[in-house]
Amino acid sequence: MSKMHIEGKRIVRRRTSVAVSALVLVSLCGCSGPAPDAAPVAAQLNEEQQTLYALGAALANNLRELELTADERAFVLAGFQESAAGEAARVDVTSFMPKIQSLHLQRQAKAIAQRREQGAVFLDQQAAQSGAMKTATGLVYQELTAGSGRGVAEHDTVTVHYEGKLPDGKVVDSSRKRAKPTQFRVNGVIACWKEALLRMNVGGRSRVVCPADLAYGNGGSPPVIPPGATLDFDIELIEVSKPDDPRGS
Template sequence: MRLGVLAAAVIGFTGMQALAQAPASSSSASLKTEDDKAIYALGLSIGRSIKIFDLSPAEIEIVKKGLTDSLTNAKPAVELDTYGPKLQALAKGRQEKVGQKFLEDAAKEKGAVKLPSGIIFKELKAGTGASPKATDTVKVNYRGTLTNGTEFDSSYKRGEPAEFPLNGVIPCWTEGVQKLKVGGKAQLVCPAKQAYGEQGSPPTIPPNATLVFEVELLGIGGQGADVPRATPEPKK
């Protein structure tokens, strides 16, 4: 994530928070024009993207102070050239901390198994068929979410199962789906290194994100390579 994107996100998120805490005249009831609604949607979008920082209420106030000082041309408390470049490392550290805590909690759930790679596998429904090999093509239904519950992809919503070679997807899937039998369903909690890593998959999956998938194995074999993506495919 580049500094410019992070800085813009901080400003946008802070502005959204300021609107949320403003008097009633700034509430959703006052969004009368299309421009008002579009600008509010901008705040929502940026607010969701800045969740990568996992800001506390006190930290949100600090960010709001920075925004206010910038907009009023007040003397900044710190030099942006010095501390702006630290944003990327801050975001990475926060995501890793949140992801590690989530993985630890997931591993404690009843029926959960921590694999050597760090993936947390939890069977939700036992299958009765065969298990696929990494070189097989599989047909699945799945739902993917961030650790905060935000859904970023779902074959159920698209109304069509996905079909792809198992060795052509993220490592978490390659390893985890091999543990399923046809007809079975499992939850896969994927550490960032076993998912999209430090790059993430913008705009819906941030860098260093731990991901949660519910995967249902429908079949083995067949044609196609509909690899799980960060965003749903457009309807035809």
């Protein structure tokens, strides 16, 4: 899993896992057998080979949101293998570029619509939980632990521990797994985080479920956060630093 963290309204990638690349390639090609573990792969491949591995993963990532079936992946793989081998293409690739773009837009729009529909159901389910509330903007806020320290203002810098998931439970980022809290300015994060933090006090912990429009919208943050995704965060507010008080609280 790539190491990620919230920063300036986007998720920033820090490093690439070879194991993740292997999984993506297996998925694209429909190959059988488990993907190799990260340590053995890293030990077996030199730097140039790992770069080529990353190239394959990058190509696969561009196709992932098309949600191709096994039969469709077979056609894609055939085109790739034959072209890479220098064989004559079976179709006029240039003339099909507009159709490729159209296919991408159609599949993407369908996936986003389905993801938003599923997200809306998830938001309603979480809003019905004891102690949860849906705000006017559409996010679901649930206080897990009340804080007793100072509150948060828009221009403050905060230190937090957090974990973010997709509605299916897949973790997209976690400072807790890194065992290191994260610090950032309140007015530099996605809208749902800002709204939630302004409700919190130091020492508090909250669950925040963010609709796509208050998170990463239809653009998502590929390859980890899909376009149109609803996000489920657990946020613990550790410290607040005012602009004129670098010591925090």
